Amino acid sequence: MPNSPSLTRRQFVTLVGAALSAFMGTLVGLPAIGYLLSPALERRERESWISLGPLDQYPLNQPTLFTFTRTKKHGWEKTVTSYGVYVLRTSPTQVRVFSNVCTHLSCRVRWDEEAREYICPCHDGHFAIDGAIISGPQPRPLDEYETKIEGGNLFILLREA
Amino acid sequence: MLRRLFQWLDERLGLTTIHDVVLDRKVPKVNWWFTLGSASLFLFLLQGITGVFLTVYYVPSPDHAYDSVQYIMNEVRFGWLIRGMHHWGANLMVLVVFIHMLRTFFYAAYKYPRELTWISGVVLLLATLGMGFTGYLLPWNQRAYWATTVGTEIPGTIPIIGPFITSVLRGGSELSALTLSRFYSVHIWFLPAVITVTIGLHLYLVIRLGISHIPDEND
Ligand code: HEM
Ligand code: FES
Numbered sequence: 001m002p003n004s005p006s007l008t009r010r011q012f013v014t015l016v017g018a019a020l021s022a023f024m025g026t027l028v029g030l031p032a033i034g035y036l037l038s039p040a041l042e043r044r045e046r047e048s049w050i051s052l053g054p055l056d057q058y059p060l061n062q063p064t065l066f067t068f069t070r071t072k073k074h075g076w077e078k079t080v081t082s083y084g085v086y087v088l089r090t091s092p093t094q095v096r097v098f099s100n101v102c103t104h105l106s107c108r109v110r111w112d113e114e115a116r117e118y119i120c121p122c123h124d125g126h127f128a129i130d131g132a133i134i135s136g137p138q139p140r141p142l143d144e145y146e147t148k149i150e151g152g153n154l155f156i157l158l159r160e161a
Numbered sequence: 162m163l164r165r166l167f168q169w170l171d172e173r174l175g176l177t178t179i180h181d182v183v184l185d186r187k188v189p190k191v192n193w194w195f196t197l198g199s200a201s202l203f204l205f206l207l208q209g210i211t212g213v214f215l216t217v218y219y220v221p222s223p224d225h226a227y228d229s230v231q232y233i234m235n236e237v238r239f240g241w242l243i244r245g246m247h248h249w250g251a252n253l254m255v256l257v258v259f260i261h262m263l264r265t266f267f268y269a270a271y272k273y274p275r276e277l278t279w280i281s282g283v284v285l286l287l288a289t290l291g292m293g294f295t296g297y298l299l300p301w302n303q304r305a306y307w308a309t310t311v312g313t314e315i316p317g318t319i320p321i322i323g324p325f326i327t328s329v330l331r332g333g334s335e336l337s338a339l340t341l342s343r344f345y346s347v348h349i350w351f352l353p354a355v356i357t358v359t360i361g362l363h364l365y366l367v368i369r370l371g372i373s374h375i376p377d378e379n380d
Contacts (some may be wrong), residue, residue: 152313
């Protein structure tokens with residue numbers, strides 16, 4: 001039999017059975033892998049322009065806190081994240097916007113009017129009005145947002161992971 | 162090389178013996194109705210696999226159950242496929258198991274010496290229906306909620322112990338988070354365990370006793 005070129009009935013059935021199983025296995029198996037990986041395959045980054053209102057409402061050379069919240073969906077659940085940014089208008093048409101998240105370990109910095117510095121309460125980090133490091137453990141200046149002004153309104157570009 | 166590896170394993174595991182006893186056993190001349198037991202087994206395995214996949218995203222809590230099902234259907238890749246297979250597989254399994262029972266009934270396959278095969282089959286049928294009943298609640302939509310309200314109300318009409326049975330099923334006097342979580346637990350742990358063990362017994366008996374032949378004039 002091993003030398004016979006033709007298939008026995010039994011061999012044929014085994015072969016067709018195996019082929020069909022393999023076919024059906026792939027047909028369902030590949031989507032099943034996609035199903036498991038699905039959340040990991042979502043596009044990670046999301047960019048959006050956030051409106052901070054009319055530029056005119058921000059005083060000159062005076063960091064002003066603006067807060068807003070963003071809702072993020074994780075599957076069936078929604079998480080609300082709050083953001084705080086300092087808007088610093090350096091001239092009637094120029095503006096810089098800093099994140100209030102300390103670059104050390106992510107506490108929130110606060111603008112101290114008397115010292116004219118941003119101070120982080122957690123490990124006494126000090127930042128200058130333009131975000132530069134004055135003293136403390138923080139590794140880099142305050143993060144700055146890309147801005148644009150459209151029709152007198154101020155926008156920042158928010159990148160969310 | 163492969164041959165020698167196989168022989169080494171076979172000598173220790175008895176693979177050839179298992180194959181001969183399980184798959185190469187003698188059977189009378191039968192027809193397609195005799196495939197329904199294997200079809201039931203296949204569907205049970207399929208329900209098991211797709212069910213395990215569904216637990217990756219499904220959440221058995223009144224706050225999230227409905228939303229998690231929506232998420233599976235609309236956002237998870239091939240979620241519709243996995244849930245669809247589980248949904249239709251569930252319906253098909255009840256049908257196939259039932260027709261399998263009819264076949265063994267009409268061919269009188271339940272008679273001596275196969276009474277225990279029949280009895281274990283009854284357990285399997287009831288457990289399969291139980292899977293359908295508990296699974297139906299899990300999407301936590303209006304249909305599921307009211308079907309379960311009605312379904313758990315029915316044993317309540319039994320005199321004396323009825324209301325107690327209803328509250329055991331519901332985990333309280335009305336449908337709540339407790340109902341959902343106990344139905345979920347029964348659906349994914351208790352009943353599958355019962356079915357797995359009972360299938361083991363059922364198939365052991367089928368193999369041990371052999372399959373009955375199709376009744377003829379002499380029977
Ligand atoms: C999960 C459900 C079930 C599975 C997986 C299953 C599986 C099987 C398999 C593979 C066989 C071999 C013969 C054939 O396929 O016809 C068989 C035979 C049998 N089954 Fe089932 N079965 C199930 C439910 C039931 C039910 C609900 C009953 C009846 C109440 C039943 C009664 C029998 C009997 C009496 C035989 C012996 C048939 C014969 O010897 O000709 N089974 N079962
Ligand atoms: S977190 Fe701000 S100084 Fe450590």
